[in-house]
Amino acid sequence: MESLTEKIEKYIRSLLEANSADEIILRRKELANVFGCVPSQINYVLQSRFTPERGFIVESQRGGNGYIRIIRVCLSGVEDRLNHIEEIVDGVMTPQETRRLLKNLEERELLTLRERTMLEVILRFVDEVLVSFFDLPAYRRDEINTELVRRVLKSLAII
Amino acid sequence: MESLTEKIEKYIRSLLEANSADEIILRRKELANVFGCVPSQINYVLQSRFTPERGFIVESQRGGNGYIRIIRVCLSGVEDRLNHIEEIVDGVMTPQETRRLLKNLEERELLTLRERTMLEVILRFVDEVLVSFFDLPAYRRDEINTELVRRVLKSLAII
């Protein structure tokens, strides 16, 4: 069973494909009408599915002639990719957040499945060492794991 | 006598076979119902049997329309390669020996440049953490680093 959120996500992605554009403009109310849902559902879809981590930027304007603009981000140069990494690997990530990030990066083809698997094996091993040898609390382990991911992704960004 | 965990493991594997797919999607509660067990038993099976080290990636999402997705990344004919790994990652390696091994694997096209870079960045970071946080002597760090390489290569041998 596909959720409403997934349907709307696919619809928006199909609009982007169809226009073979990196950008589309929507009316929130109209889109909500298409799916027979409440307008704020659209906000939820945007906030959960069209995030920078997934490679999108969303702009909007209220008031008369208001709109929602969805932009697919293209990472062209090394500089762009490094900044992007800094943006999406922000603060300290829990293992769950880390796994989700890796999944998203694979979906965007910024990581291969092998690279993702390697990283998961390594993160598990490092975590195991930190807990069983050094009895480190979860928060400290998350700090180290996050920094590891940050460094790896940065190093890959420049290749 | 087969344990519940083993039964569930076989059942999931059979689902993957049956669909001849590299991926299945489950509902934790439903699967628990099939075996008349507690839902968290499913987590135990996933954590102990469907690890990246064994060639699986597990993704999941909580909440409404939640799911558990199991991705198989393993192929057949693994035995030889595993033995080979045991041979080449023998004993404890120094950082120099490790780098030479990784370079060699890249030249033989068993690792890509990106994968080798990932590993080198990770090994350097782990070593740094072990020194600066825990003041571990060199031979202990080499043990950990060697084990890390062994695990990663084993999991890659499966893929």
Next chain:
DNA sequence: AATATTCTTGACATATTTTGACCTTCATGC
């Protein structure tokens, strides 16, 4: 026989989706 490891269970914690009531912003006509 004693100890260590793995398995099983259940109480409790956390995350996601959907909906609706209420808030904020802005272009436009007067």
Next chain:
DNA sequence: GCATGAAGGTCAAAATATGTCAAGAATATT
């Protein structure tokens, strides 16, 4: 200017999934 109506935004509750953790039971190892 400024009131108005037409946008989009925020927040919280309810429903519904999965995750975590620890204790006890079952098995394996020494």
